[in-house]
Amino acid sequence: MTRSQPRRRVNAAYSALNLRLVLASFGLVAMTVFAVVAFWAGVAWLGVVCAVLAVVAAVDLIVIQRRRAARHREEPGARHSLFE
Template identity: 55%
Template sequence: MPIGPQPHGRRGTVEEPYSPLNLRLVLAAFGLVICTVLSIFLFRAGWTVPGWLLVAWAAVALIDIVVIQIRRRARTRADGGRRDHSLFE
């Protein structure tokens, strides 16, 4: 999937959004927080291997957040500064 604005002529509707970037952002942030907190608990409990696995998942969530923000900025530029997107759009 290209990192950029929504392709021309592919306007999403409420029933069928093209890319729910705001929802993806919320879910990625939730995953980042949960993985970070759980990895801290696992490291304190002495379980280093599962702790490192959760650190890796937290890094993936952080990268996903960066990619989503890049796509949201591109969408805002393509829409002429329109910022009234819902959670599912």
């Protein structure tokens, strides 16, 4: 048992869904902006790469939201912090 885990949930695995949600949202916004700037600057290959990464972030957001909804159904009323 480590000190970072509360005693009541020693054997429970922690989920980083909320943190993943924040990071995927940031990635979606950043890659979309970078793709627009790259296309505007005439660097098409970089714009395509950034656009693909934006699509990956959008798909990740969908997966995260589905998992968060499933967790909410399993644990109604439970509040999860950003890092849990």
